[in-house]
Amino acid sequence: KNEVEQSPQNLTAQEGEFITINCSYSVGISALHWLQQHPGGGIVSLFMLSSGKKKHGRLIATINIQEKHSSLHITASHPRDSAVYICAVSPNSGGSNYKLTFGKGTLLTVNP
Amino acid sequence: KAGVTQTPRYLIKTRGQQVTLSCSPISGHRSVSWYQQTPGQGLQFLFEYFSETQRNKGNFPGRFSGRQFSNSRSEMNVSTLELGDSALYLCASSFMGETQYFGPGTRLLVL
Numbered sequence: 001k002n003e004v005e006q007s008p009q010n011l012t013a014q015e016g017e018f019i020t021i022n023c024s025y026s027v028g029i030s031a032l033h034w035l036q037q038h039p040g041g042g043i044v045s046l047f048m049l050s051s052g053k054k055k056h057g058r059l060i061a062t063i064n065i066q067e068k069h070s071s072l073h074i075t076a077s078h079p080r081d082s083a084v085y086i087c088a089v090s091p092n093s094g095g096s097n098y099k100l101t102f103g104k105g106t107l108l109t110v111n112p
Numbered sequence: 113k114a115g116v117t118q119t120p121r122y123l124i125k126t127r128g129q130q131v132t133l134s135c136s137p138i139s140g141h142r143s144v145s146w147y148q149q150t151p152g153q154g155l156q157f158l159f160e161y162f163s164e165t166q167r168n169k170g171n172f173p174g175r176f177s178g179r180q181f182s183n184s185r186s187e188m189n190v191s192t193l194e195l196g197d198s199a200l201y202l203c204a205s206s207f208m209g210e211t212q213y214f215g216p217g218t219r220l221l222v223l
Contacts (some may be wrong), residue, residue, distance in 0.1 A: 033212075041149075041200050043214040086155065097209050098145040099168040102155040 003027050006087050006103035013110050019074040021106045023087030026068065031097045034061050034072050035086040037105070043086075046072070048097065077110045084108070114138070116205050116215035124221045130191040133218045137184050137205030143167075144186040145212065146178060149200040158201075161186055190220075198222045 005024045013019055023032070034046040047054050047061040049070075054061050058077075063070040074081055084107050088100040117136045125131050137144050146158040157170040161180035178188040184205070190197055198221050204212040 041202075041217045041219070043202060043204075045204075045212045045214065048211055088155070096160055096168045098143065098157075098160050098204070098206065098212060099170070100145075100147075100155075100157050104154050 002103070003091075003101050004087055004089055004103040006085075006106050008106060009104070010107045011109070013077050013108070015078060015110055015112050017077050017110075019077050019081075019108065019110075021072045021085050021087075021108070023070045023072070023103055024068060025070075025087075025089045025101075027089065027101075028092040029065075029068075029089040030092050031090040032063055032070050033088040033090070033100065034070075035088060037084045037086060039083075046085075074108075079110045079112050082108055082110050116203060116213050118201075118203055118215040118218050120218060121216065122219050122221075124223060125193050126223050127193055127195060129193050130189060131193060131220060132187055132189045133201055133203075133220075135186045135188075135203035135205075135215055137186070137203075138207075138213055141205035141207045141213070142184050143206045143209075144180060144184065145204050145206075146186070146188050147202045147204070148172075149202060149217075150196075150198070155202075158188065193222045195222050 036044045058075045060073040084105040086105045087103040090097045143162045145160040149155045160168040180186045200217045202217045204214045206212045
């Protein structure tokens with residue numbers, strides 16, 4: 001079993017829809033990261049969080065440490081949000097926020 | 113500020129050769145991390161450097177090595193290349209434990 005599981009693997013939405021991507025992990029962590037990867041490979045770090053909730057524009061990330069679960073929400077989705085969204089965790093034993101274990105990613109396609 | 117830069121962007125090598133990839137972090141960032149991305153294994157952590165010291169290492173064989181210079185620029189080296197080393201190699205820099213900024217990656221093809 002992978003230490004980081006994401007669902008769904010693929011998600012297709014219509015422009016304007018509210019989107020949720022889920023991430024579950026099985027180890028104690030110091031931080032959880034949400035990353036966005038567009039075709040061609042470029043990765044953008046969206047959020048790094050260790051508790052509660054963070055918001056940036058139309059994106060919201062939440063984490064429940066007790067349940068070892070995080071969600072990434074996109075409100076009013078747009079075709080430019082189409083990308084792979086990757087959840088990654090920094091295990092407590094890692095000694096760094098950047099020794100990451102990654103999920104396999106969620107491919108999001110937003111149709112106009 | 114200029115973003116994270118990686119050179120070269122594309123590279124073709126043959127089995128048994130060695131390769132050196134370079135990463136220049138954002139000015140002022142002292143932490144540089146390296147990741148490998150393949151279709152089969154996805155993203156995997158290679159190593160992290162901070163102030164010229166390797167702070168963490170992932171589960172890769174000793175053929176994979178790296179270093180960081182006093183100006184925070186980092187290099188990674190892969191010796192005795194294997195077909196399975198074909199991948200996108202990404203570096204990322206950060207300031208004092210905050211958000212990472214990723215470079216565009218170096219795409220390595222081993223023939």
